[in-house]
Amino acid sequence: MGGRTVEDVREDFPILDRTVHGKTLAYLDNAATSQKPRAVLDAVRVYYEHGNANVHRALHALGEEATAAFEQDRAKVQRFLNARSKREIVFTRGTTEAINLVASSWGDAFLKEGDVILLTDMEHHSNLVPWQLLCARKGCTLAFIPLTPEGALDLEAAESQWTDRIRLVALTHVSNVLGTVNDVKAITEMAHARGALVLVDGAQSVPHFRVDVADIDCDFLAFSGHKMCAPMGIGVLYGKEQVLDSMPPWMGGGEMISAVRREKSTWNELPYKFEAGTPNVEGAIGLGAAIDYLHSLEFPAIQAWEAELARYALARLREIPGLSIYGNAPDRGAVISFNLGGIHAHDVAQYLDKEGIAVRAGHHCAQPLMRLLDIPGTARASFYFYNTLSEIDRLHDALLAAAEFYA
Amino acid sequence: MNPFDDLYQEIVLDHYRSPRNKARLDNVPESMVHENPSCGDSIKLEVTVDEAGKLTGVRFDGRGCAISTASASLMTEKLKGLSVEEARAMAKRFIRSLRGDDPVEALDNMGDLVAFKGVAQFPVRVKCATLAWHAFLLSLPASPAGA
Numbered sequence: 097m098g099g100r101t102v103e104d105v106r107e108d109f110p111i112l113d114r115t116v117h118g119k120t121l122a123y124l125d126n127a128a129t130s131q132k133p134r135a136v137l138d139a140v141r142v143y144y145e146h147g148n149a150n151v152h153r154a155l156h157a158l159g160e161e162a163t164a165a166f167e168q169d170r171a172k173v174q175r176f177l178n179a180r181s182k183r184e185i186v187f188t189r190g191t192t193e194a195i196n197l198v199a200s201s202w203g204d205a206f207l208k209e210g211d212v213i214l215l216t217d218m219e220h221h222s223n224l225v226p227w228q229l230l231c232a233r234k235g236c237t238l239a240f241i242p243l244t245p246e247g248a249l250d251l252e253a254a255e256s257q258w259t260d261r262i263r264l265v266a267l268t269h270v271s272n273v274l275g276t277v278n279d280v281k282a283i284t285e286m287a288h289a290r291g292a293l294v295l296v297d298g299a300q301s302v303p304h305f306r307v308d309v310a311d312i313d314c315d316f317l318a319f320s321g322h323k324m325c326a327p328m329g330i331g332v333l334y335g336k337e338q339v340l341d342s343m344p345p346w347m348g349g350g351e352m353i354s355a356v357r358r359e360k361s362t363w364n365e366l367p368y369k370f371e372a373g374t375p376n377v378e379g380a381i382g383l384g385a386a387i388d389y390l391h392s393l394e395f396p397a398i399q400a401w402e403a404e405l406a407r408y409a410l411a412r413l414r415e416i417p418g419l420s421i422y423g424n425a426p427d428r429g430a431v432i433s434f435n436l437g438g439i440h441a442h443d444v445a446q447y448l449d450k451e452g453i454a455v456r457a458g459h460h461c462a463q464p465l466m467r468l469l470d471i472p473g474t475a476r477a478s479f480y481f482y483n484t485l486s487e488i489d490r491l492h493d494a495l496l497a498a499a500e501f502y503a
Numbered sequence: 504m505n506p507f508d509d510l511y512q513e514i515v516l517d518h519y520r521s522p523r524n525k526a527r528l529d530n531v532p533e534s535m536v537h538e539n540p541s542c543g544d545s546i547k548l549e550v551t552v553d554e555a556g557k558l559t560g561v562r563f564d565g566r567g568c569a570i571s572t573a574s575a576s577l578m579t580e581k582l583k584g585l586s587v588e589e590a591r592a593m594a595k596r597f598i599r600s601l602r603g604d605d606p607v608e609a610l611d612n613m614g615d616l617v618a619f620k621g622v623a624q625f626p627v628r629v630k631c632a633t634l635a636w637h638a639f640l641l642s643l644p645a646s647p648a649g650a
Binding site for chain 1: 505506507510511516519541542543544545566567568569570625628631
Protein backbone atom coordinates (compact mmCIF):
# COMPACT_ATOMS: atom_id res chain seq x y z
CA MET A 97 0.00 0.00 0.00
CA GLY A 98 1.66 3.18 -1.19
CA GLY A 99 4.76 1.00 -1.65
CA ARG A 100 4.69 -0.13 1.98
CA THR A 101 4.08 -3.52 3.59
CA VAL A 102 1.16 -4.04 5.94
CA GLU A 103 3.63 -4.48 8.82
CA ASP A 104 5.06 -1.07 8.02
CA VAL A 105 1.61 0.51 7.77
CA ARG A 106 0.73 -0.92 11.21
CA GLU A 107 3.55 1.18 12.68
CA ASP A 108 1.39 4.23 11.95
CA PHE A 109 -1.21 3.04 14.49
CA PRO A 110 0.05 3.30 18.09
CA ILE A 111 -2.90 1.32 19.49
CA LEU A 112 -2.06 -1.80 17.47
CA ASP A 113 0.94 -2.31 19.76
CA ARG A 114 -1.06 -2.75 22.91
CA THR A 115 -1.84 -6.03 24.59
CA VAL A 116 -5.22 -7.27 25.79
CA HIS A 117 -5.31 -9.90 28.57
CA GLY A 118 -1.62 -10.50 27.91
CA LYS A 119 -2.05 -11.08 24.16
CA THR A 120 -1.30 -8.75 21.28
CA LEU A 121 -4.45 -6.97 20.20
CA ALA A 122 -6.05 -8.30 17.01
CA TYR A 123 -8.57 -5.59 16.22
CA LEU A 124 -11.29 -7.08 14.00
CA ASP A 125 -14.12 -4.67 14.80
CA ASN A 126 -13.48 -2.11 12.08
CA ALA A 127 -17.08 -1.95 10.89
CA ALA A 128 -17.86 -0.45 14.31
CA THR A 129 -14.97 2.02 14.27
CA SER A 130 -11.46 2.13 12.86
CA GLN A 131 -8.24 2.86 14.72
CA LYS A 132 -6.44 6.17 14.18
CA PRO A 133 -3.03 6.71 12.60
CA ARG A 134 -0.47 9.10 14.07
CA ALA A 135 -1.01 11.48 11.14
CA VAL A 136 -4.59 12.09 12.27
CA LEU A 137 -3.77 12.26 15.99
CA ASP A 138 -0.99 14.76 15.23
CA ALA A 139 -3.18 16.93 13.02
CA VAL A 140 -5.76 17.27 15.82
CA ARG A 141 -3.08 17.97 18.44
CA VAL A 142 -1.34 20.55 16.27
CA TYR A 143 -4.67 22.28 15.63
CA TYR A 144 -5.26 22.71 19.36
CA GLU A 145 -1.66 23.63 20.12
CA HIS A 146 -1.30 26.20 17.32
CA GLY A 147 -4.54 27.17 15.65
CA ASN A 148 -7.59 26.75 17.86
CA ALA A 149 -10.29 29.38 17.32
CA ASN A 150 -13.95 29.50 16.35
CA VAL A 151 -14.60 29.55 12.61
CA HIS A 152 -16.43 32.05 10.39
CA ARG A 153 -16.56 34.69 13.13
CA ALA A 154 -13.27 36.01 14.38
CA LEU A 155 -11.26 38.64 12.53
CA HIS A 156 -8.06 37.68 14.32
CA ALA A 157 -5.31 35.53 12.88
CA LEU A 158 -6.25 32.33 14.68
CA GLY A 159 -9.87 32.62 13.60
CA GLU A 160 -8.85 33.17 10.00
CA GLU A 161 -6.46 30.23 10.06
CA ALA A 162 -9.04 27.93 11.63
CA THR A 163 -11.66 29.01 9.08
CA ALA A 164 -9.22 28.45 6.22
CA ALA A 165 -8.28 25.00 7.51
CA PHE A 166 -11.92 24.04 8.05
CA GLU A 167 -12.88 25.15 4.54
CA GLN A 168 -9.84 23.47 2.98
CA ASP A 169 -10.99 20.22 4.54
CA ARG A 170 -14.43 20.74 3.11
CA ALA A 171 -12.81 21.13 -0.32
CA LYS A 172 -10.79 17.98 0.35
CA VAL A 173 -14.01 16.05 1.02
CA GLN A 174 -15.53 17.53 -2.15
CA ARG A 175 -12.60 16.25 -4.27
CA PHE A 176 -12.58 12.95 -2.37
CA LEU A 177 -16.23 12.28 -3.32
CA ASN A 178 -15.92 13.96 -6.74
CA ALA A 179 -18.74 16.36 -5.84
CA ARG A 180 -19.24 19.39 -8.10
CA SER A 181 -19.07 22.05 -5.43
CA LYS A 182 -18.08 22.70 -1.82
CA ARG A 183 -21.65 23.84 -1.35
CA GLU A 184 -22.68 20.18 -1.59
CA ILE A 185 -20.63 19.13 1.46
CA VAL A 186 -22.37 19.52 4.83
CA PHE A 187 -20.42 18.57 7.95
CA THR A 188 -22.47 16.55 10.45
CA ARG A 189 -21.74 14.47 13.54
CA GLY A 190 -21.81 11.32 11.44
CA THR A 191 -23.90 9.15 9.14
CA THR A 192 -26.82 9.00 11.56
CA GLU A 193 -27.11 12.76 11.83
CA ALA A 194 -26.78 13.17 8.05
CA ILE A 195 -29.68 10.77 7.41
CA ASN A 196 -31.78 12.41 10.11
CA LEU A 197 -31.09 15.78 8.48
CA VAL A 198 -32.51 14.56 5.17
CA ALA A 199 -35.49 12.83 6.81
CA SER A 200 -36.38 15.96 8.79
CA SER A 201 -35.66 18.69 6.29
CA TRP A 202 -36.38 17.13 2.90
CA GLY A 203 -38.94 14.67 4.23
CA ASP A 204 -41.01 17.19 6.18
CA ALA A 205 -40.93 19.70 3.33
CA PHE A 206 -41.74 17.47 0.38
CA LEU A 207 -43.43 14.23 1.45
CA LYS A 208 -47.20 13.86 1.68
CA GLU A 209 -49.53 11.32 3.19
CA GLY A 210 -49.46 8.12 1.17
CA ASP A 211 -45.95 8.67 -0.20
CA VAL A 212 -43.59 5.70 0.06
CA ILE A 213 -39.93 5.48 1.04
CA LEU A 214 -38.22 2.39 -0.34
CA LEU A 215 -35.55 0.86 1.93
CA THR A 216 -33.97 -2.59 1.88
CA ASP A 217 -34.03 -5.58 4.21
CA MET A 218 -30.37 -5.01 5.13
CA GLU A 219 -30.50 -1.50 6.59
CA HIS A 220 -28.77 -0.39 9.76
CA HIS A 221 -31.20 1.11 12.29
CA SER A 222 -29.78 4.54 11.41
CA ASN A 223 -31.24 4.21 7.90
CA LEU A 224 -34.55 2.85 9.14
CA VAL A 225 -35.64 4.60 12.32
CA PRO A 226 -35.37 8.20 10.93
CA TRP A 227 -37.77 7.13 8.15
CA GLN A 228 -40.12 5.50 10.65
CA LEU A 229 -40.22 8.79 12.56
CA LEU A 230 -40.89 10.66 9.30
CA CYS A 231 -43.72 8.24 8.45
CA ALA A 232 -45.28 8.86 11.86
CA ARG A 233 -45.16 12.64 11.26
CA LYS A 234 -46.33 12.67 7.66
CA GLY A 235 -48.44 9.54 7.16
CA CYS A 236 -45.99 8.00 4.67
CA THR A 237 -45.24 4.30 4.50
CA LEU A 238 -42.10 2.20 4.10
CA ALA A 239 -41.40 -0.57 1.61
CA PHE A 240 -38.40 -2.88 1.56
CA ILE A 241 -36.37 -4.39 -1.28
CA PRO A 242 -36.05 -8.09 -0.35
CA LEU A 243 -32.83 -10.11 -0.34
CA THR A 244 -31.82 -13.12 -2.40
CA PRO A 245 -30.71 -16.23 -0.47
CA GLU A 246 -27.08 -15.11 -1.00
CA GLY A 247 -27.82 -11.82 0.75
CA ALA A 248 -27.82 -9.56 -2.31
CA LEU A 249 -30.64 -7.17 -3.17
CA ASP A 250 -33.35 -8.73 -5.31
CA LEU A 251 -33.54 -6.05 -7.99
CA GLU A 252 -36.20 -7.86 -10.01
CA ALA A 253 -38.43 -7.79 -6.96
CA ALA A 254 -37.63 -4.09 -6.59
CA GLU A 255 -38.77 -3.48 -10.18
CA SER A 256 -42.00 -5.39 -9.67
CA GLN A 257 -42.87 -3.74 -6.35
CA TRP A 258 -42.36 -0.23 -7.75
CA THR A 259 -45.24 2.21 -7.35
CA ASP A 260 -45.44 5.81 -8.44
CA ARG A 261 -45.79 6.80 -4.78
CA ILE A 262 -42.15 5.92 -4.12
CA ARG A 263 -40.42 9.28 -3.59
CA LEU A 264 -37.08 8.19 -2.18
CA VAL A 265 -34.89 5.09 -2.18
CA ALA A 266 -32.61 5.02 0.88
CA LEU A 267 -30.14 2.15 0.95
CA THR A 268 -26.81 1.09 2.28
CA HIS A 269 -23.84 0.87 -0.08
CA VAL A 270 -22.22 -2.00 1.85
CA SER A 271 -24.10 -4.10 4.44
CA ASN A 272 -22.56 -3.91 7.92
CA VAL A 273 -23.76 -7.48 8.55
CA LEU A 274 -23.61 -9.41 5.27
CA GLY A 275 -20.75 -7.50 3.66
CA THR A 276 -22.79 -7.24 0.45
CA VAL A 277 -21.78 -4.41 -1.88
CA ASN A 278 -24.95 -3.04 -3.48
CA ASP A 279 -25.01 -1.75 -7.04
CA VAL A 280 -26.11 1.73 -6.00
CA LYS A 281 -25.47 3.11 -9.47
CA ALA A 282 -27.98 0.72 -11.08
CA ILE A 283 -30.52 1.40 -8.34
CA THR A 284 -30.08 5.16 -8.76
CA GLU A 285 -30.70 4.81 -12.47
CA MET A 286 -33.84 2.78 -11.79
CA ALA A 287 -35.10 5.31 -9.22
CA HIS A 288 -34.35 8.38 -11.33
CA ALA A 289 -36.11 6.86 -14.35
CA ARG A 290 -39.21 6.70 -12.15
CA GLY A 291 -38.86 10.12 -10.55
CA ALA A 292 -37.57 9.12 -7.10
CA LEU A 293 -34.50 10.47 -5.31
CA VAL A 294 -31.76 8.25 -3.85
CA LEU A 295 -29.90 8.41 -0.54
CA VAL A 296 -26.85 6.17 -0.16
CA ASP A 297 -25.61 5.20 3.33
CA GLY A 298 -21.87 5.15 2.71
CA ALA A 299 -20.77 4.37 6.28
CA GLN A 300 -19.29 1.00 5.25
CA SER A 301 -18.16 1.90 1.72
CA VAL A 302 -16.43 5.30 1.79
CA PRO A 303 -13.66 4.06 4.15
CA HIS A 304 -12.81 1.12 1.89
CA PHE A 305 -12.95 2.16 -1.77
CA ARG A 306 -13.35 5.25 -3.89
CA VAL A 307 -16.96 6.40 -3.91
CA ASP A 308 -17.70 8.81 -6.75
CA VAL A 309 -20.99 10.65 -6.28
CA ALA A 310 -20.92 12.02 -9.83
CA ASP A 311 -20.63 8.50 -11.21
CA ILE A 312 -23.32 7.03 -8.93
CA ASP A 313 -25.47 10.13 -9.51
CA CYS A 314 -27.16 9.67 -6.10
CA ASP A 315 -28.92 12.70 -4.62
CA PHE A 316 -27.54 12.20 -1.09
CA LEU A 317 -24.65 10.27 0.41
CA ALA A 318 -23.90 10.03 4.12
CA PHE A 319 -20.75 8.77 5.84
CA SER A 320 -18.84 8.93 9.13
CA GLY A 321 -15.24 9.93 9.69
CA HIS A 322 -14.54 7.55 12.56
CA LYS A 323 -14.77 4.42 10.41
CA MET A 324 -12.05 5.81 8.12
CA CYS A 325 -9.26 6.78 10.53
CA ALA A 326 -10.75 10.17 11.52
CA PRO A 327 -12.02 11.11 14.99
CA MET A 328 -15.52 10.32 16.22
CA GLY A 329 -18.16 13.01 15.93
CA ILE A 330 -17.48 14.15 12.37
CA GLY A 331 -19.34 13.01 9.30
CA VAL A 332 -20.61 14.31 6.02
CA LEU A 333 -23.86 14.72 4.17
CA TYR A 334 -23.29 15.12 0.46
CA GLY A 335 -26.35 16.46 -1.36
CA LYS A 336 -26.85 17.67 -4.91
CA GLU A 337 -26.81 21.43 -4.82
CA GLN A 338 -30.26 21.98 -6.32
CA VAL A 339 -31.79 19.49 -3.86
CA LEU A 340 -30.05 20.98 -0.80
CA ASP A 341 -31.03 24.44 -2.03
CA SER A 342 -34.70 23.50 -2.09
CA MET A 343 -34.63 22.21 1.49
CA PRO A 344 -35.47 24.28 4.58
CA PRO A 345 -32.99 24.51 7.47
CA TRP A 346 -33.01 21.71 9.98
CA MET A 347 -31.62 23.17 13.19
CA GLY A 348 -31.66 26.85 14.02
CA GLY A 349 -28.86 28.81 15.67
CA GLY A 350 -25.68 30.66 14.89
CA GLU A 351 -23.89 30.27 11.56
CA MET A 352 -26.96 29.03 9.66
CA ILE A 353 -28.56 32.48 9.45
CA SER A 354 -28.18 35.46 7.16
CA ALA A 355 -30.22 38.18 8.89
CA VAL A 356 -32.09 37.68 12.16
CA ARG A 357 -34.93 39.92 13.29
CA ARG A 358 -37.13 39.44 16.32
CA GLU A 359 -39.86 37.59 14.45
CA LYS A 360 -38.15 36.18 11.38
CA SER A 361 -34.78 35.29 9.93
CA THR A 362 -33.30 34.53 6.56
CA TRP A 363 -30.95 31.67 5.90
CA ASN A 364 -27.29 31.53 5.12
CA GLU A 365 -26.16 30.03 1.84
CA LEU A 366 -25.17 26.40 1.33
CA PRO A 367 -23.76 24.50 3.10
CA TYR A 368 -23.89 26.78 6.17
CA LYS A 369 -27.70 26.71 6.18
CA PHE A 370 -27.38 23.18 7.58
CA GLU A 371 -24.52 23.84 10.00
CA ALA A 372 -26.06 25.57 13.01
CA GLY A 373 -23.76 26.25 15.94
CA THR A 374 -20.03 25.90 16.36
CA PRO A 375 -18.97 23.01 14.15
CA ASN A 376 -16.59 20.16 14.97
CA VAL A 377 -13.47 21.89 13.61
CA GLU A 378 -11.13 19.38 15.24
CA GLY A 379 -13.12 16.58 13.59
CA ALA A 380 -13.00 18.22 10.15
CA ILE A 381 -9.25 18.68 10.47
CA GLY A 382 -8.89 15.05 11.53
CA LEU A 383 -11.05 13.97 8.61
CA GLY A 384 -8.90 15.96 6.19
CA ALA A 385 -5.77 14.33 7.60
CA ALA A 386 -7.43 10.90 7.31
CA ILE A 387 -8.28 11.49 3.65
CA ASP A 388 -4.66 12.51 2.96
CA TYR A 389 -3.46 9.43 4.82
CA LEU A 390 -5.73 7.05 2.88
CA HIS A 391 -4.64 8.67 -0.39
CA SER A 392 -1.00 8.09 0.60
CA LEU A 393 -1.76 4.35 0.82
CA GLU A 394 -3.67 4.49 -2.49
CA PHE A 395 -7.24 3.21 -2.56
CA PRO A 396 -6.71 0.50 -5.19
CA ALA A 397 -4.02 -1.04 -2.96
CA ILE A 398 -6.26 -0.78 0.14
CA GLN A 399 -9.07 -2.44 -1.78
CA ALA A 400 -6.84 -5.23 -3.09
CA TRP A 401 -5.46 -6.03 0.38
CA GLU A 402 -8.92 -6.04 1.95
CA ALA A 403 -10.16 -8.38 -0.80
CA GLU A 404 -7.29 -10.72 0.05
CA LEU A 405 -8.15 -10.52 3.77
CA ALA A 406 -11.81 -11.33 3.01
CA ARG A 407 -10.88 -14.23 0.74
CA TYR A 408 -8.46 -15.72 3.28
CA ALA A 409 -10.80 -15.20 6.24
CA LEU A 410 -13.75 -16.82 4.44
CA ALA A 411 -11.59 -19.80 3.51
CA ARG A 412 -10.21 -20.26 7.03
CA LEU A 413 -13.60 -19.83 8.71
CA ARG A 414 -15.16 -22.39 6.37
CA GLU A 415 -12.67 -24.95 7.70
CA ILE A 416 -14.30 -24.77 11.14
CA PRO A 417 -16.91 -27.50 11.75
CA GLY A 418 -20.38 -26.15 12.55
CA LEU A 419 -19.57 -22.54 11.67
CA SER A 420 -22.24 -20.73 9.62
CA ILE A 421 -21.47 -17.60 7.61
CA TYR A 422 -24.28 -15.15 6.84
CA GLY A 423 -24.04 -13.51 3.44
CA ASN A 424 -22.50 -14.92 0.32
CA ALA A 425 -23.06 -12.21 -2.27
CA PRO A 426 -20.71 -12.25 -5.26
CA ASP A 427 -19.60 -8.67 -4.60
CA ARG A 428 -18.68 -8.36 -0.94
CA GLY A 429 -16.52 -6.36 1.44
CA ALA A 430 -14.34 -7.56 4.30
CA VAL A 431 -17.18 -7.93 6.83
CA ILE A 432 -18.02 -11.47 7.90
CA SER A 433 -20.89 -12.39 10.21
CA PHE A 434 -21.00 -15.91 11.59
CA ASN A 435 -22.23 -18.21 14.32
CA LEU A 436 -20.33 -21.11 15.81
CA GLY A 437 -22.71 -24.05 16.12
CA GLY A 438 -25.27 -23.34 18.82
CA ILE A 439 -22.91 -21.19 20.86
CA HIS A 440 -24.29 -17.74 21.56
CA ALA A 441 -22.43 -14.94 19.78
CA HIS A 442 -21.72 -13.17 23.08
CA ASP A 443 -20.00 -16.25 24.44
CA VAL A 444 -17.94 -16.54 21.24
CA ALA A 445 -16.92 -12.89 21.45
CA GLN A 446 -16.04 -13.22 25.13
CA TYR A 447 -13.77 -16.16 24.39
CA LEU A 448 -12.09 -14.33 21.50
CA ASP A 449 -11.56 -11.32 23.77
CA LYS A 450 -9.69 -13.54 26.21
CA GLU A 451 -7.35 -14.30 23.31
CA GLY A 452 -6.89 -10.60 22.54
CA ILE A 453 -9.16 -10.70 19.49
CA ALA A 454 -11.77 -7.94 19.27
CA VAL A 455 -14.94 -8.78 17.31
CA ARG A 456 -18.48 -7.51 17.58
CA ALA A 457 -21.36 -9.73 18.72
CA GLY A 458 -25.05 -9.01 18.70
CA HIS A 459 -27.61 -7.73 16.23
CA HIS A 460 -25.32 -5.07 14.72
CA CYS A 461 -28.12 -2.48 14.81
CA ALA A 462 -29.96 -4.55 12.22
CA GLN A 463 -32.72 -6.26 14.19
CA PRO A 464 -35.10 -6.67 11.23
CA LEU A 465 -32.36 -8.51 9.30
CA MET A 466 -31.67 -10.77 12.32
CA ARG A 467 -35.40 -11.56 12.43
CA LEU A 468 -35.33 -12.47 8.72
CA LEU A 469 -32.33 -14.74 9.32
CA ASP A 470 -34.17 -16.11 12.40
CA ILE A 471 -31.21 -15.67 14.71
CA PRO A 472 -30.81 -13.48 17.80
CA GLY A 473 -27.43 -12.24 16.62
CA THR A 474 -24.08 -13.11 15.13
CA ALA A 475 -20.42 -12.64 15.82
CA ARG A 476 -18.79 -10.38 13.26
CA ALA A 477 -15.19 -10.00 12.18
CA SER A 478 -14.62 -6.87 10.11
CA PHE A 479 -11.29 -5.96 8.59
CA TYR A 480 -9.38 -2.87 7.58
CA PHE A 481 -6.19 -2.44 5.59
CA TYR A 482 -3.95 -2.80 8.68
CA ASN A 483 -5.16 -6.32 9.46
CA THR A 484 -2.94 -9.30 8.68
CA LEU A 485 -3.31 -12.90 7.58
CA SER A 486 -1.77 -14.04 10.86
CA GLU A 487 -4.55 -12.27 12.77
CA ILE A 488 -7.00 -14.37 10.74
CA ASP A 489 -5.06 -17.51 11.71
CA ARG A 490 -5.38 -16.48 15.36
CA LEU A 491 -9.13 -16.00 14.86
CA HIS A 492 -9.41 -19.46 13.33
CA ASP A 493 -7.48 -21.14 16.14
CA ALA A 494 -9.37 -19.29 18.88
CA LEU A 495 -12.71 -20.28 17.34
CA LEU A 496 -11.69 -23.94 17.38
CA ALA A 497 -10.74 -23.58 21.03
CA ALA A 498 -14.01 -21.78 21.83
CA ALA A 499 -16.03 -24.59 20.24
CA GLU A 500 -14.25 -27.02 22.54
CA PHE A 501 -14.65 -24.83 25.63
CA TYR A 502 -18.42 -24.44 25.30
CA ALA A 503 -19.11 -27.98 24.07
CA MET B 504 -8.27 -16.46 38.48
CA ASN B 505 -8.29 -14.34 35.35
CA PRO B 506 -11.51 -12.42 34.61
CA PHE B 507 -12.57 -14.86 31.89
CA ASP B 508 -12.38 -17.87 34.22
CA ASP B 509 -14.14 -15.80 36.88
CA LEU B 510 -16.98 -15.25 34.43
CA TYR B 511 -17.33 -18.82 33.22
CA GLN B 512 -16.95 -20.73 36.48
CA GLU B 513 -17.44 -24.50 36.41
CA ILE B 514 -20.89 -24.31 37.97
CA VAL B 515 -21.97 -21.75 35.36
CA LEU B 516 -20.74 -23.97 32.54
CA ASP B 517 -22.48 -26.96 34.11
CA HIS B 518 -25.85 -25.18 34.25
CA TYR B 519 -25.28 -23.88 30.70
CA ARG B 520 -24.51 -27.35 29.31
CA SER B 521 -27.35 -29.05 31.24
CA PRO B 522 -29.93 -26.43 32.14
CA ARG B 523 -32.34 -27.44 34.92
CA ASN B 524 -36.08 -26.87 34.56
CA LYS B 525 -35.80 -25.81 30.92
CA ALA B 526 -38.86 -26.78 28.89
CA ARG B 527 -40.81 -25.75 25.85
CA LEU B 528 -43.41 -23.40 27.22
CA ASP B 529 -45.63 -23.01 24.18
CA ASN B 530 -48.58 -22.38 26.51
CA VAL B 531 -46.99 -19.14 27.79
CA PRO B 532 -48.15 -16.35 25.48
CA GLU B 533 -45.63 -14.36 23.39
CA SER B 534 -46.69 -11.24 25.25
CA MET B 535 -45.02 -12.66 28.37
CA VAL B 536 -41.64 -13.01 26.66
CA HIS B 537 -38.97 -10.90 28.35
CA GLU B 538 -36.23 -9.63 26.04
CA ASN B 539 -32.79 -8.14 26.35
CA PRO B 540 -32.86 -5.68 23.44
CA SER B 541 -29.10 -5.24 23.47
CA CYS B 542 -28.44 -8.84 22.43
CA GLY B 543 -31.79 -10.22 21.24
CA ASP B 544 -31.95 -12.81 24.01
CA SER B 545 -35.42 -13.73 25.19
CA ILE B 546 -36.87 -15.76 28.02
CA LYS B 547 -40.29 -16.79 29.26
CA LEU B 548 -41.14 -18.32 32.61
CA GLU B 549 -43.80 -20.53 34.09
CA VAL B 550 -44.19 -19.94 37.82
CA THR B 551 -46.50 -22.11 39.88
CA VAL B 552 -47.58 -21.09 43.38
CA ASP B 553 -49.53 -23.25 45.85
CA GLU B 554 -52.39 -22.12 48.05
CA ALA B 555 -50.02 -21.25 50.88
CA GLY B 556 -48.20 -18.83 48.59
CA LYS B 557 -45.09 -20.99 48.12
CA LEU B 558 -43.38 -21.41 44.75
CA THR B 559 -43.82 -25.05 43.80
CA GLY B 560 -41.99 -24.77 40.51
CA VAL B 561 -40.30 -22.41 38.09
CA ARG B 562 -39.53 -23.45 34.50
CA PHE B 563 -37.99 -21.41 31.70
CA ASP B 564 -37.83 -21.38 27.93
CA GLY B 565 -35.82 -19.18 25.63
CA ARG B 566 -32.54 -18.64 23.92
CA GLY B 567 -29.57 -16.95 25.41
CA CYS B 568 -25.86 -17.00 26.07
CA ALA B 569 -24.13 -19.26 28.58
CA ILE B 570 -24.41 -16.65 31.32
CA SER B 571 -28.13 -15.99 30.90
CA THR B 572 -28.95 -19.69 30.48
CA ALA B 573 -26.98 -20.69 33.58
CA SER B 574 -28.47 -17.86 35.60
CA ALA B 575 -32.02 -18.88 34.61
CA SER B 576 -31.26 -22.50 35.44
CA LEU B 577 -29.81 -21.72 38.86
CA MET B 578 -32.67 -19.36 39.56
CA THR B 579 -35.28 -22.08 39.04
CA GLU B 580 -33.52 -24.18 41.67
CA LYS B 581 -33.03 -21.38 44.16
CA LEU B 582 -36.60 -20.09 44.04
CA LYS B 583 -38.42 -23.38 44.43
CA GLY B 584 -39.96 -23.74 47.89
CA LEU B 585 -39.66 -20.04 48.78
CA SER B 586 -42.65 -17.87 49.53
CA VAL B 587 -43.47 -15.27 46.89
CA GLU B 588 -42.11 -12.50 49.13
CA GLU B 589 -38.91 -14.39 49.92
CA ALA B 590 -38.38 -15.04 46.23
CA ARG B 591 -39.00 -11.41 45.35
CA ALA B 592 -36.48 -10.31 47.98
CA MET B 593 -33.87 -12.76 46.68
CA ALA B 594 -34.32 -11.61 43.07
CA LYS B 595 -33.97 -7.98 44.08
CA ARG B 596 -30.89 -8.72 46.19
CA PHE B 597 -29.27 -10.63 43.30
CA ILE B 598 -29.96 -7.86 40.78
CA ARG B 599 -28.84 -5.09 43.15
CA SER B 600 -25.52 -6.73 43.92
CA LEU B 601 -24.71 -7.41 40.25
CA ARG B 602 -25.67 -3.91 39.19
CA GLY B 603 -23.41 -2.42 41.86
CA ASP B 604 -26.27 -0.92 43.91
CA ASP B 605 -25.15 -3.22 46.73
CA PRO B 606 -21.61 -4.56 47.33
CA VAL B 607 -21.04 -7.63 45.17
CA GLU B 608 -19.97 -9.47 48.35
CA ALA B 609 -23.69 -9.82 49.12
CA LEU B 610 -23.57 -12.78 46.73
CA ASP B 611 -21.23 -14.61 49.17
CA ASN B 612 -24.27 -15.45 51.32
CA MET B 613 -26.46 -16.63 48.46
CA GLY B 614 -25.16 -20.16 47.96
CA ASP B 615 -24.39 -21.18 44.40
CA LEU B 616 -25.29 -17.72 43.14
CA VAL B 617 -21.82 -16.64 44.25
CA ALA B 618 -20.72 -18.15 40.93
CA PHE B 619 -21.98 -14.98 39.25
CA LYS B 620 -19.73 -12.71 41.28
CA GLY B 621 -17.29 -12.52 38.37
CA VAL B 622 -20.00 -11.06 36.11
CA ALA B 623 -19.82 -7.76 37.99
CA GLN B 624 -16.45 -7.12 36.28
CA PHE B 625 -18.18 -7.26 32.88
CA PRO B 626 -20.81 -4.50 32.85
CA VAL B 627 -22.11 -5.61 29.42
CA ARG B 628 -22.80 -9.10 30.77
CA VAL B 629 -24.71 -8.00 33.88
CA LYS B 630 -27.85 -7.82 31.77
CA CYS B 631 -27.30 -11.44 30.69
CA ALA B 632 -27.02 -12.64 34.29
CA THR B 633 -30.07 -10.71 35.47
CA LEU B 634 -32.41 -11.32 32.50
CA ALA B 635 -34.23 -14.29 34.06
CA TRP B 636 -34.49 -12.55 37.41
CA HIS B 637 -36.06 -9.46 35.85
CA ALA B 638 -38.47 -11.74 34.01
CA PHE B 639 -39.33 -13.41 37.32
CA LEU B 640 -40.02 -10.10 39.07
CA LEU B 641 -42.26 -9.02 36.19
CA SER B 642 -44.18 -12.28 36.40
CA LEU B 643 -45.15 -11.61 40.04
CA PRO B 644 -48.15 -9.57 41.08
CA ALA B 645 -47.14 -6.13 42.38
CA SER B 646 -45.99 -6.32 45.99
CA PRO B 647 -48.49 -5.00 48.53
CA ALA B 648 -46.31 -2.15 49.80
CA GLY B 649 -44.80 -1.47 46.39
CA ALA B 650 -41.44 -2.28 47.97
